[in-house]
Amino acid sequence: MCGIIGYIGTEEASPILCQGLKNLEYRGYDSVGMATVSGGLEIRKGVGKIDDLRCRLNFEEIPGHIGIGHTRWATHGTVSFENAHPHADCTKKIAIIHNGIIENSDRLREALLKRGHEFAGDTDSEVIAHLIEDRLNGFPGQRGAGDGEPGTGSFDNGFFETACLDAFRLLRGSYAILAIKEGEDKIVGIRKDSPLVLGLADHGTFFASDVSPFLEWTKKVVYLQNYDFVVADGKGVKFYNLLQGEVSRPVDTVEWSMEEASRGKFEHFMLKEISEQADTIQRALQQDGDVIERIVDEVKKGFGVFFVGCGSSYHACLTGTYLLSKVAGVHVNAVLASEFENYEHFLTEDTLVFAVSQSGETADVLDAVKAARRKKSKIIGITNVMGSSLSREGDELMMMNAGPEICVLSTKTYTSQAMLMALMAYALCDKHEECVQKAKDLYMDVYNLTSKSMRVRLKDLAKELVHKEHIYMIGRGLQYTTALEAALKIKEVSYIHTEAFAGGELKHGPLALVEKGTPVFVFVSRDNEDRIVANAQEVKARGGYVIGVSDWNHRVFDRWIKVPECGDLNPIIQAIPMQILAYELAVQRGLDPDKPRNLAKSVTVL
Ligand code: M6R
Numbered sequence: 266m267c268g269i270i271g272y273i274g275t276e277e278a279s280p281i282l283c284q285g286l287k288n289l290e291y292r293g294y295d296s297v298g299m300a301t302v303s304g305g306l307e308i309r310k311g312v313g314k315i316d317d318l319r320c321r322l323n324f325e326e327i328p329g330h331i332g333i334g335h336t337r338w339a340t341h342g343t344v345s346f347e348n349a350h351p352h353a354d355c356t357k358k359i360a361i362i363h364n365g366i367i368e369n370s371d372r373l374r375e376a377l378l379k380r381g382h383e384f385a386g387d388t389d390s391e392v393i394a395h396l397i398e399d400r401l402n403g404f405p406g407q408r409g410a411g412d413g414e415p416g417t418g419s420f421d422n423g424f425f426e427t428a429c430l431d432a433f434r435l436l437r438g439s440y441a442i443l444a445i446k447e448g449e450d451k452i453v454g455i456r457k458d459s460p461l462v463l464g465l466a467d468h469g470t471f472f473a474s475d476v477s478p479f480l481e482w483t484k485k486v487v488y489l490q491n492y493d494f495v496v497a498d499g500k501g502v503k504f505y506n507l508l509q510g511e512v513s514r515p516v517d518t519v520e521w522s523m524e525e526a527s528r529g530k531f532e533h534f535m536l537k538e539i540s541e542q543a544d545t546i547q548r549a550l551q552q553d554g555d556v557i558e559r560i561v562d563e564v565k566k567g568f569g570v571f572f573v574g575c576g577s578s579y580h581a582c583l584t585g586t587y588l589l590s591k592v593a594g595v596h597v598n599a600v601l602a603s604e605f606e607n608y609e610h611f612l613t614e615d616t617l618v619f620a621v622s623q624s625g626e627t628a629d630v631l632d633a634v635k636a637a638r639r640k641k642s643k644i645i646g647i648t649n650v651m652g653s654s655l656s657r658e659g660d661e662l663m664m665m666n667a668g669p670e671i672c673v674l675s676t677k678t679y680t681s682q683a684m685l686m687a688l689m690a691y692a693l694c695d696k697h698e699e700c701v702q703k704a705k706d707l708y709m710d711v712y713n714l715t716s717k718s719m720r721v722r723l724k725d726l727a728k729e730l731v732h733k734e735h736i737y738m739i740g741r742g743l744q745y746t747t748a749l750e751a752a753l754k755i756k757e758v759s760y761i762h763t764e765a766f767a768g769g770e771l772k773h774g775p776l777a778l779v780e781k782g783t784p785v786f787v788f789v790s791r792d793n794e795d796r797i798v799a800n801a802q803e804v805k806a807r808g809g810y811v812i813g814v815s816d817w818n819h820r821v822f823d824r825w826i827k828v829p830e831c832g833d834l835n836p837i838i839q840a841i842p843m844q845i846l847a848y849e850l851a852v853q854r855g856l857d858p859d860k861p862r863n864l865a866k867s868v869t870v871l
Contacts, residue, residue, distance in 0.1 A: 274469015285478030293338025301329030625653025
């Protein structure tokens with residue numbers, strides 16, 4: 266969940282690393298650091314965000330054409346100077362950065378301590394620097410423990426890379442690692458279950474957790490595979506795979522532009538991404554007809570279908586189950602990826618698993634994919650990031666085509682996922698074209714919902730709610746899944762406790778929470794209006810403050826957010842004002858909507 270970057274080339278590394286770390290900050294932002302080699306090794310790091318530390322530590326003045334940088338989301342060890350990356354070995358000649366989790370770090374650390382190594386902090390990552398040091402000192406290490414152990418051959422291109430290779434073989438867990446050393450004109454990298462891509466520019470080579478830090482310089486990329494071990498020096502890049510030996514990797518071209526990955530005139534990425542939805546929803550429809558046909562066939566003949574995701578992607582899965590049931594009469598199961606192991610025993614060769622993940626790197630989702638692979642079930646990946654692990658894992662792939670989403674919150678990618686769910690539901694009953702038409706008709710509605718006037722109205726509502734401690738949301742059917750997503754948006758960005766309930770469940774417990782003035786949002790659609798309005802009356806009778814989200818203003822509402830009635834596409838339409846409201850609440854509470862506390866965009870740990 267951290268962001269890593271490396272550069273080796275003819276340019277000064279530190280300004281490139283600073284800019285790159287800024288772009289990677291969405292992956293973690295509790296501490297940041299850099300190391301360069303310019304004859305000697307220099308490391309600077311600290312607690313805080315890149316913008317704070319850039320000036321305080323004069324990051325951009327560190328000399329050298331070779332460097333690595335890291336922005337952290339703490340897992341092992343508190344947020345502190347000592348635990349910030351890069352980490353050094355005892356001699357302070359080797360520096361490493363790491364994203365992932367080294368599962369056997371305690372055992373490795375114990376062995377290293379016995380041999381006299383001294384550790385500065387508590388992270389699992391620090392062992393890597395000491396292991397490399399150990400190998401350079403000729404210590405053979407204990408074999409048989411690491412993931413990379415079955416490897417064959419060695420990398421006989423120099424001591425440092427051989428030491429790194431031997432050290433990496435001892436690691437168990439997930440890792441994207443970059444290592445540099447004083448006196449060595451190279452960067453050594455490896456990945457397993459954590460993302461690492463290379464950018465190939467005329468003036469040098471980039472390593473990064475994703476393409477955003479180097480889009481300004483190059484669109485030529487190499488997506489590394491598990492156990493790929495890479496050495497970049499002034500002359501080029503060498504690839505080796507711990508399990509396969511020497512390998513070559515194809516060069517791809519990224520389609521995302523630099524402009525898409527920048528904030529432009531918007532104050533925050535969140536607002537920019539919300540406002541892009543008129544277009545991104547349409548782009549979700551750009552799917553290969555043959556792929557859709559094959560997926561439809563598989564669903565029809567499949568023995569059990571699972572939609573698996575986390576957070577907003579899970580809400581899109583849940584929306585999918587309602588849509589497929591309602592539109593096509595097809596039963597599918599939505600399961601939280603982190604709970605999927607409880608369903609594994611249902612998987613057979615005829616089961617279909619849809620793995621839904623914006624980033625394509627969510628560890629829980631990839632774990633579910635592994636389970637499905639073990640049982641030989643068919644896997645269909647739905648992701649927004651080409652080159653991500655999920656984009657390469659599935660038997661079929663649907664891309665969301667939403668462009669880069671930088672804000673930690675899912676906004677445009679949620680509505681793209683919901684659009685894809687609707688597309689599948691309609692395709693399953695041969696109404697693919699009807700869905701495309703409905704979506705086209707949505708364009709102006711979405712455009713208007715993301716307009717300035719809507720924002721002004723929601724700003725006003727946010728002023729009323731900004732000091733509330735609790736907000737509740739209710740809906741039925743597709744409006745229930747919308748309520749879940751709306752509640753997640755508000756709680757994660759404004760830190761106001763927000764919960765969603767199925768309308769019919771209110772009287773089974775949650776109604777006890779409602780007192781005079783408690784805000785309760787009610788999501789209404791024409792096809793279930795009577796029942797949900799009755800639930801709204803139950804709230805009103807207890808003094809609750811009812812805020813309706815619908816196409817008409819019912820007398821039970823104290824406040825009304827007007828949205829057009831769009832039937833099966835209501836989950837898309839009704840989510841948008843809630844995203845804007847969440848944004849306004851965060852801003853009015855003085856919070857950074859792009860980087861909520863304790864969260865990271867890409868959750869690459871289980
Ligand atoms: O990249 P993914 O779609 O797999 O991410 C899943 C969740 O981590 C993500 O949706 C998260 O809940 C967002 N913060 C929601 O806004």
